[in-house]
Amino acid sequence: xxxxxxxxxxxxxxxxxxxxxxxxxxxxxxxxxxxxxxxxxxxxxxxxxxxxxxxxxxxxxxxxxxxxxxxxxxxxxxxxxxxxxxxxxxxxxxxxxxxxxxxxxxxxxxxxxxxxxxxxxxxxxxxxxxxxxxxxxxxxxxxxxxxxxxxxxxxxxxxxxxxxxxxxxxxxxxxxxxxxxxxxxxxxxxxxxxxxxxxxxxxxxxxxxxxxxxxxxxxxxxxxxxxxxxxxxxxxxxxxxxxxxxxxxxxxxxxxxxxxxxxxxxxxxxxxxxxxxxxxxxxxxxxxxxxxxxxxxxxxxxxxxxxxxxxxxxxxxxxxxxxxxxxxxxxxxxxxxxxxxxxxxxxxxxxxxxxxxxxxxxxxxxxxxxxxxxxxxxxxxxxxxxxxxxxxxxxxxxxxxxxxxxxxxxxxxxxxxxxxxxxxxxxxxxxxxxxxxxxxxxxxxxxxxxxxxxxxxxxxxxxxxxxxxxxxxxxxxxxxxxxxxxxxxxxxxxxxxxxxxxxxxxxxxxxxxxxxxxxxxxxxxxxxxxxxxxxxxxxxxxxxxxxx
Amino acid sequence: xxxxxxxxxxxxxxxxxxxxxxxxxxxxxxxxxxxxxxxxxxxxxxxxxxxxxxxxxxxxxxxxxxxxxxxxxxxxxxxxxxxxxxxxxxxxxxxxxxxxxxxxxxxxxxxxxxxxxxxxxxxxxxxxxxxxxxxxxxxxxxxxxxxxxxxxxxxxxxxxxxxxxxxxxxxxxxxxxxxxxxxxxxxxxxxxxxxxxxxxxxxxxxxxxxxxxxxxxxxxxxxxxxxxxxxxxxxxxxxxxxxxxxxxxxxxxxxxxxxxxxxxxxxxxxxxxxxxxxxxxxxxxxxxxxxxxxxxxxxxxxxxxxxxxxxxxxxxxxxxxxxxxxxxxxxxxxxxxxxxxxxxxxxxxxxxxxx
Ligand SMILES: [Zn+2]
Numbered sequence: 056x057x058x059x060x061x062x063x064x065x066x067x068x069x070x071x072x073x074x075x076x077x078x079x080x081x082x083x084x085x086x087x088x089x090x091x092x093x094x095x096x097x098x099x100x101x102x103x104x105x106x107x108x109x110x111x112x113x114x115x116x117x118x119x120x121x122x123x124x125x126x127x128x129x130x131x132x133x134x135x136x137x138x139x140x141x142x143x144x145x146x147x148x149x150x151x152x153x154x155x156x157x158x159x160x161x162x163x164x165x166x167x168x169x170x171x172x173x174x175x176x177x178x179x180x181x182x183x184x185x186x187x188x189x190x191x192x193x194x195x196x197x198x199x200x201x202x203x204x205x206x207x208x209x210x211x212x213x214x215x216x217x218x219x220x221x222x223x224x225x226x227x228x229x230x231x232x233x234x235x236x237x238x239x240x241x242x243x244x245x246x247x248x249x250x251x252x253x254x255x256x257x258x259x260x261x262x263x264x265x266x267x268x269x270x271x272x273x274x275x276x277x278x279x280x281x282x283x284x285x286x287x288x289x290x291x292x293x294x295x296x297x298x299x300x301x302x303x304x305x306x307x308x309x310x311x312x313x314x315x316x317x318x319x320x321x322x323x324x325x326x327x328x329x330x331x332x333x334x335x336x337x338x339x340x341x342x343x344x345x346x347x348x349x350x351x352x353x354x355x356x357x358x359x360x361x362x363x364x365x366x367x368x369x370x371x372x373x374x375x376x377x378x379x380x381x382x383x384x385x386x387x388x389x390x391x392x393x394x395x396x397x398x399x400x401x402x403x404x405x406x407x408x409x410x411x412x413x414x415x416x417x418x419x420x421x422x423x424x425x426x427x428x429x430x431x432x433x434x435x436x437x438x439x440x441x442x443x444x445x446x447x448x449x450x451x452x453x454x455x456x457x458x459x460x461x462x463x464x465x466x467x468x469x470x471x472x473x474x475x476x477x478x479x480x481x482x483x484x485x486x487x488x489x490x491x492x493x494x495x496x497x498x499x500x501x502x503x504x505x506x507x508x509x510x511x512x513x514x515x516x517x518x519x520x521x522x523x524x525x526x527x528x529x530x531x532x533x534x535x536x537x538x539x540x541x542x543x544x545x546x547x548x549x550x551x552x553x554x555x556x557x558x559x560x561x562x563x564x565x566x567x568x569x570x571x572x573x574x575x576x577x578x579x580x581x582x583x584x585x586x587x588x589x590x591x592x593x594x595x596x597x598x599x600x601x602x603x
Numbered sequence: 604x605x606x607x608x609x610x611x612x613x614x615x616x617x618x619x620x621x622x623x624x625x626x627x628x629x630x631x632x633x634x635x636x637x638x639x640x641x642x643x644x645x646x647x648x649x650x651x652x653x654x655x656x657x658x659x660x661x662x663x664x665x666x667x668x669x670x671x672x673x674x675x676x677x678x679x680x681x682x683x684x685x686x687x688x689x690x691x692x693x694x695x696x697x698x699x700x701x702x703x704x705x706x707x708x709x710x711x712x713x714x715x716x717x718x719x720x721x722x723x724x725x726x727x728x729x730x731x732x733x734x735x736x737x738x739x740x741x742x743x744x745x746x747x748x749x750x751x752x753x754x755x756x757x758x759x760x761x762x763x764x765x766x767x768x769x770x771x772x773x774x775x776x777x778x779x780x781x782x783x784x785x786x787x788x789x790x791x792x793x794x795x796x797x798x799x800x801x802x803x804x805x806x807x808x809x810x811x812x813x814x815x816x817x818x819x820x821x822x823x824x825x826x827x828x829x830x831x832x833x834x835x836x837x838x839x840x841x842x843x844x845x846x847x848x849x850x851x852x853x854x855x856x857x858x859x860x861x862x863x864x865x866x867x868x869x870x871x872x873x874x875x876x877x878x879x880x881x882x883x884x885x886x887x888x889x890x891x892x893x894x895x896x897x898x899x900x901x902x903x904x905x906x907x908x909x910x911x912x913x914x915x916x917x918x919x920x921x922x923x924x925x926x927x928x929x930x931x932x933x934x935x936x937x938x939x940x941x942x943x944x945x946x947x948x949x950x951x952x953x954x955x956x957x958x
Contacts, residue, residue: 129675155836185832248784
């Protein structure tokens with residue numbers, strides 16, 4: 056069947072296209088305009104905007120920690136049927152507590168078609184994949200968390216070869232079915248087990264004598280040598296602390312010339328200036344990112360409202376538990392990284408929260424290459440992903456920002472540079488940041504663009520003065536060429552797949568890991584394995600080839 | 604295996620499934636309860652509930668909610684059994700029912716560390732199997748008072764009317780503060796919520812000076828896994844209903860036995876694949892039973908299902924790892940799984956009511 060989307064404004068930065076034109080779809084892919092032949096189905100999308108389906112590189116949507124967040128916040132109800140067309144803006148703004156069905160439908164309604172769950176602990180990978188399998192419409196991927204695990208720390212302590220580290224990373228990635236590797240407060244969770252409560256880049260993990268920096272560098276090299284498409288994804292030390300910009304700057308410098316991705320950089324953009332000893336260092340940080348060409352970042356924008364923070368940075372979450380709102384929390388001081396669930400309310404009247412909000416926007420507006428900055432709220436940590444349309448509107452409209460700022464405390468804004476920034480994102484910038492660049496960063500060749508051969512993951516928006524509404528309710532969304540959303544409402548909810556890497560995994564490491572698990576845990580590592588057969592969907596995984 | 608009965612008479616599986624679908628389709632308020640099943644069965648049960656506006660509840664929801672209530676009303680530090688196995692130098696066993704909840708507990712956690720058992724059940728300790736286990740308190744009824752006492756002394760507060768010698772308690776508190784990594788183990792099936800909250804408060808307090816975490820033992824019949832499935836598929840724990848089109852959670856309103864006994868429910872699907880646990884409700888109502896042992900229940904439609912992880916491969920919560928994991932069938936049988944039966948019922952119902 057041939058489908059034609061006729062006369063839309065095609066914004067496709069990967070193919071340098073920004074014109075009125077047609078898009079043709081056959082068998083789930085974008086095809087050339089047929090020379091003659093009949094169009095079976097045509098959509099008139101004149102006066103509408105067409106982009107590839109959006110890709111979210113960092114959103115905590117699945118796994119036992121997310122489900123713990125759901126279980127501990129039952130008061131965050133969503134009385135909304137996603138198929139009945141009611142308005143997603145009418146959520147009572149809960150966060151991260153939605154079920155898998157709502158997650159997929161809500162993402163799709165905004166024109167997102169691929170989302171990465173960025174924190175899967177190897178021992179808990181099966182649950183994450185089972186949850187992803189119950190998220191409809193979108194395709195998914197996961198990042199596997201390493202860097203606080205005894206096996207890796209021992210490899211480093213014993214100064215074993217880089218090939219040993221690489222083999223171990225490949226083995227873990229293949230057991231957990233991850234697309235890439237993430238490190239969260241490298242060594243910090245291991246240090247927490249020895250009751251350390253602060254941990255920085257050059258601190259050493261007790262018992263192992265290995266610095267955080269050494270862990271990051273070893274994993275960065277392992278990812279590079281494995282030819283994984285996605286660079287090492289780093290959650291730095293000292294998240295949320297005043298003065299932590301120094302940690303972020305040091306980590307950026309530590310990238311040297313190899314690719315490195317820094318997650319939710321907003322949470323590291325804090326200086327110690329000003330009357331409250333807490334200030335924005337967003338401008339300094341943006342400058343450093345502009346200079347360090349091998350570094351990519353995502354923002355982790357904060358928006359005001361109730362949310363729940365869900366993180367495998369157990370040290371940080373433990374320290375934050377007493378600021379929980381409502382007053383309840385779960386800390387898992389478990390294997391390797393552990394995790395913490397801490398509800399939190401960002402307030403537009405709170406000095407610190409307003410500075411955080413401004414730092415995120417400063418990063419968006421002062422980092423000048425939309426191919427190296429990624430659009431995230433670190434869902435649900437900075438804000439739920441349903442806040443995305445409002446953030447896009449703020450980026451595109453300086454008058455809207457001024458209006459927001461006029462209602463926020465002056466003393467907080469004074470320790471930021473936000474009011475001096477005039478930049479507005481264009482639709483091409485938005486399409487680059489949310490489509491073309493993420494596909495490139497993840498190595499997904501047939502996504503994030505509208506060229507011939509691309510997957511027919513397509514979002515059509517109705518432009519209007521209210522940018523937030525435009526991005527919240529896509530006019531049409533196609534997934535693999537199937538219409539799934541019409542006028543912001545899901546009309547069809549098929550199940551997508553999960554993208555994973557498939558690095559070479561030598562037999563030697565399999566034997567070594569079996570011995571290690573027997574010796575350390577008196578268990579077979581079998582319990583960590585994620586078998587296709589138990590996922591409950593046909594053909595649940597798609598392999599993303601490594602770089603050649 | 605794969606046997607089925609309609610009103611006590613042996614019937615082909617497909618007929619039993621068709622009859623089960625009829626019973627559910629004719630219901631105003633079905634409950635899908637028991638839920639002793641693997642992850643695939645739980646996913647299918649929730650799909651069925653969503654389709655027919657049903658309620659889901661687990662036979663061990665009381666215990667599940669007792670632990671969960673502490674998490675969602677206060678706070679809880681927990682660890683994983685694998686981490687406890689590797690690093691704990693001190694095990695605090697709290698109250699009765701531990702070996703019953705996790706028979707492999709001694710094998711997994713009793714070696715190589717100091718162990719104190721507060722108020723054990725007589726049966727567990729009288730055999731004196733566990734030579735390295737020190738006992739504090741011998742009456743489980745005194746446990747809540749002892750935990751409160753320990754917490755108070757830990758915080759340096761004076762206490763009165765201690766059920767056991769204060770010197771014993773103080774020595775014990777001093778020991779707790781000296782451990783490198785202590786793990787408190789309990790089974791919610793045998794405590795009230797306040798005791799669990801007090802214990803978790805003690806664990807939290809101890810983290811000011813040392814490393815200490817809780818290890819709540821999971822209830823039987825794969826309850827922990829089923830709760831996780833409910834969490835991700837509905838956004839809520841068990842005792843969640845789909846009657847108004849969207850999931851709603853209410854621990855009182857959606858308790859299966861209350862719904863049945865009050866007459867609010869007019870049909871039930873009872874799932875007990877791990878053996879033969881009958882429902883706790885008293886009233887008769889149209890009942891579809893998916894059970895491991897058909898002789899234990901009187902129902903309109905009875906379908907024998909295989910035991911997960913024994914007769915067929917299954918994803919289950921493992922006490923040893925604290926995670927969901929795949930358990931391969933030890934004696935693969937041609938038994939029907941809960942998921943396969945429910946999926947067939949769902950297919951029949953979907954065909955009857957195209958959405
Ligand atoms: Zn994150």
